[in-house]
Amino acid sequence: MKIEDLLTTLRTAVSARAVFGEPVERDGVTVVPAARVLGGGGGGQDLPEGEGAGLGYFARPVGAFVIERGRVRWVPAVDVTRLVTVAGAAVVTCLLTHRGFVRAKRRRG
Template identity: 50%
Template sequence: MQPEDILNRVRDVATVRQVFGEPIERDGTLVVPVARIRGGGGGGSGTDGASGAPTTRQGWGGGFGIDARPLGVYVIREGMVSWQPAVDVTRIVVQAQLVAVAGLIVARSFIRRRRGR
């Protein structure tokens, strides 16, 4: 696969449709989903063959990745637009657990310090 092929595929994938989903209309209310799209890629190449060698070493590689996360929806009702954020409950729970563990570690160090250890 050539670099141009990779860039063409990226262009096809990373479009506005990936961020603003298809609008949904029901009972006079229009809902437009919104997501955050991030991407990254890289490539490489190389030849390390000795001149006159029967085999010539070669190499080429590349890749691309995309991460999409829902942010929320725009709600359009009776000419008014409002924003309804998406709530990632898993992220909130994990962050709360990390804060709790950090608090326990700090409390343990204070208790040990008071005991003189």
């Protein structure tokens, strides 16, 4: 794959169509899903024995625009994995901090 082909593929993959999904309409309400899309690529040189190229991208839902009665509102997506990770990190931090205070207090007598 040539670098030009790789860049064309990357531009196509990381486009507005990848960020905004197809609108869904039901009972007068239109929902337009949105995602955060990150992408990148790389390539090798035109050598007689082999070329190299790579492409990757990551997409994660972030929410949706809801259009109802002529008004638009943003509804964020809830990332349960991120919430659990942050809550777990907060609990561990609190426990370690509390343990440090207890040890310091015992040393002081």
